[in-house]
Amino acid sequence: MSTSANTATISPGGMGVPPVCGAGSASPANLQTGGTPVLPERNQTIDVSLGPQHPSTHGVFRMNVTLDGETVTKLQPVFGYLHRNHEKIAEGNSWLAAMPYTDRLDYICPLTNNWAYALAVEKLAGIEVAERAEYIRVITAELTRLQNHTVFLGFILGDMGAWGSALMYAFREREKILDLFESLTGARMMCNYMRFGGCRCDLPAGWIQSARKLVDGFPAFLDEMEALLTGNEILLARLQGIAPLTAERAINGGLSGPCLRASGVDYDIRKVENYGVYNRFKFRVPRGSTGDCYDRFMIRVLEARESVEILKQAIAGIPEGPIVNPKAKQRGFRPPAGEAYGRIEGPKGELGFYLISNGSDRPYRFRIRPPSLINLTLLEELSIGTKIADVMVILGSIDIVLGEVDR
Amino acid sequence: MNIPGSGIIKGLAVTARNFLGSYVEKDRLTTEQYPEERPKLPENARSFPFLVFDGEDPEAGMRCVSCKICEKECPPQCIYIVQDRDAAGKAIKRPKVFDIDISVCMSCQICVEVCPFESIRMDQDYELSSFDRFGSLVLGKSRLLKSNTYYRNIHPTEAAETDARLEADRKKKEAAAAAKAAAAEKAAAEKAAKAAVEPEVKA
Numbered sequence: 001m002s003t004s005a006n007t008a009t010i011s012p013g014g015m016g017v018p019p020v021c022g023a024g025s026a027s028p029a030n031l032q033t034g035g036t037p038v039l040p041e042r043n044q045t046i047d048v049s050l051g052p053q054h055p056s057t058h059g060v061f062r063m064n065v066t067l068d069g070e071t072v073t074k075l076q077p078v079f080g081y082l083h084r085n086h087e088k089i090a091e092g093n094s095w096l097a098a099m100p101y102t103d104r105l106d107y108i109c110p111l112t113n114n115w116a117y118a119l120a121v122e123k124l125a126g127i128e129v130a131e132r133a134e135y136i137r138v139i140t141a142e143l144t145r146l147q148n149h150t151v152f153l154g155f156i157l158g159d160m161g162a163w164g165s166a167l168m169y170a171f172r173e174r175e176k177i178l179d180l181f182e183s184l185t186g187a188r189m190m191c192n193y194m195r196f197g198g199c200r201c202d203l204p205a206g207w208i209q210s211a212r213k214l215v216d217g218f219p220a221f222l223d224e225m226e227a228l229l230t231g232n233e234i235l236l237a238r239l240q241g242i243a244p245l246t247a248e249r250a251i252n253g254g255l256s257g258p259c260l261r262a263s264g265v266d267y268d269i270r271k272v273e274n275y276g277v278y279n280r281f282k283f284r285v286p287r288g289s290t291g292d293c294y295d296r297f298m299i300r301v302l303e304a305r306e307s308v309e310i311l312k313q314a315i316a317g318i319p320e321g322p323i324v325n326p327k328a329k330q331r332g333f334r335p336p337a338g339e340a341y342g343r344i345e346g347p348k349g350e351l352g353f354y355l356i357s358n359g360s361d362r363p364y365r366f367r368i369r370p371p372s373l374i375n376l377t378l379l380e381e382l383s384i385g386t387k388i389a390d391v392m393v394i395l396g397s398i399d400i401v402l403g404e405v406d407r
Numbered sequence: 408m409n410i411p412g413s414g415i416i417k418g419l420a421v422t423a424r425n426f427l428g429s430y431v432e433k434d435r436l437t438t439e440q441y442p443e444e445r446p447k448l449p450e451n452a453r454s455f456p457f458l459v460f461d462g463e464d465p466e467a468g469m470r471c472v473s474c475k476i477c478e479k480e481c482p483p484q485c486i487y488i489v490q491d492r493d494a495a496g497k498a499i500k501r502p503k504v505f506d507i508d509i510s511v512c513m514s515c516q517i518c519v520e521v522c523p524f525e526s527i528r529m530d531q532d533y534e535l536s537s538f539d540r541f542g543s544l545v546l547g548k549s550r551l552l553k554s555n556t557y558y559r560n561i562h563p564t565e566a567a568e569t570d571a572r573l574e575a576d577r578k579k580k581e582a583a584a585a586a587k588a589a590a591a592e593k594a595a596a597e598k599a600a601k602a603a604v605e606p607e608v609k610a
């Protein structure tokens with residue numbers, strides 16, 4: 001993996017020596033100078049630019065890595081290749097028109113993005129949410145979490161160089177969830193489903209039954225995935241003890257979501273804020289201990305299992321009733337002047353929308369707090385001192401999506 | 408800890424189960440052989456918008472009244488409408504030009520939600536690739552207009568609801584018109600009666 005860099009340049013100071021540092025091989029030039037090979041200076045480093053199109057960088061993300069041998073001494077993330085000016089577009093459009101754009105933030109999890117935005121607007125304008133819609137929101141959000149973590153399990157294997165089986169099994173399972181989304185919202189990924197005060201349309205006939213079937217079958221898939229992965233010696237060697245993170249550093253770095261909990265911090269916004277109807281469901285919040293890559297990996301498996309529990313309860317308890325608050329206006333919506341910050345526990349961490357309204361038909365300020373970007377800020381700290389091949393795994397274990405990092 | 412390598416063996420067993428299972432279980436072999444095999448789209452599936460017309464003639468049966476609400480609400484602003492005018496230059500309720508640039512359209516369905524006249528709906532056609540960006544990705548009226556029968560075909564439930572709503576509207580309108588006519592008749596009758604009375608008073 002370390003050879004798949006796009007460019008490699010020698011840093012100044014290494015004139016006349018071969019580009020491989022620490023190499024003991026004698027080149028003909030060295031031999032001519034008197035028979036004893038001249039070893040390059042020990043402090044020579046090499047700069048490698050990884051990305052932006054490298055598949056293991058999860059999208060158009062670039063890292064300028066400075067290497068001493070294979071050890072990382074410096075890492076500079078370079079992003080912005082996928083910048084779409086999302087916040088400004090939303091400020092120039094109506095409140096409703098910002099909704100489909102939120103699908104495109106973290107495109108793996110459109111429904112949680114919808115929810116975070118709808119939640120912020122509901123907080124801003126004081127809109128009640130229809131009871132049935134609250135349950136549908138929980139169901140779709142937990143399905144989103146399942147598919148995000150499933151994709152994560154597949155991709156982290158890819159980061160370790162095992163493209164193929166695990167990723168395909170994960171995608172096969174994810175596709176079943178996407179089929180559910182498609183039959184409900186009309187699109188696999190760009191759902192644009194939630195509305196202020198509820199959801200856009202009711203569940204189609206038979207949807208709950210298919211969802212129940214999927215949820216009941218999901219633990220079997222997780223078992224299979226665990227049999228495939230968690231005992232695998234190679235995987236353990238590549239994950240255990242790599243890039244540990246203390247709880248204190250994780251908190252100071254502003255991490256959220258699974259990355260934070262992997263370091264042992266008990267902080268889940270579903271429990272802390274009790275948004276939606278989460279307080280009606282019994283579920284546990286898994287935690288890691290050392291915060292190394294293995295903890296970050298396992299926490300997703302455990303969270304997926306808890307999501308299954310929530311889903312079972314929500315599917316069993318879904319009430320009848322209207323799907324959207326009839327008093328909530330969608331078109332020509334003008335919330336009163338003010339500001340609000342709405343946040344949810346997205347699959348990747350705290351996803352928040354900070355909105356300011358001046359009473360007009362479009363947001364005055366539309367700010368997104370993306371979990372991917374903030375979790376990424378500790379990448380350098382985690383990577384320094386590790387081998388270059390581990391950088392990919394560390395990046396994979398943070399679980400970012402560039403649509404959300406760059407916005 | 409168990410025997411070294413047993414984790415890998417266990418993993419390989421999973422791979423073997425999936426490989427062999429793919430011959431017998433439909434669940435483990437999900438690949439669709441497109442284009443020989445066509446995916447069965449769910450009813451709600453959507454691609455790009457189209458305009459619905461009633462009856463046989465697209466122009467005469469067009470539901471769109473050129474109110475331009477969808478044009479205003481479309482998030483990426485990819486709808487372009489010019490209102491039609493009659494010979495005297497008076498605006499009539501019909502679009503002369505109705506273009507949707509589907510290379511810009513984000514398939515968000517907001518136009519469908521905001522249209523008060525049930526005239527724009529989501530299509531399910533997904534084979535739209537072309538070498539000509541402007542010639543074939545900017546859809547004009549001729550390509551956008553599709554019959555209500557087609558709409559009933561692709562979204563049966565939604566179309567049935569729309570039809571019921573339109574029918575109810577029509578009935579309401581008819582009833583209102585009938586009531587109005589009746590009221591007018593009554594008023595005329597009263598007037599006539601009054602007129603019939605008045606001369607007597609005069610006389």
Ligand code: SF4
Nearest residue numbers: 481512513515516518
């Ligand atoms: S689907 Fe959305 S983007 Fe496309 S024309 Fe309608 S409103 Fe515009």
Ligand code: SF4
Nearest residue numbers: 471472474475477522
């Ligand atoms: S499609 Fe509907 S919203 Fe758009 S101009 Fe026609 S009638 Fe108005």
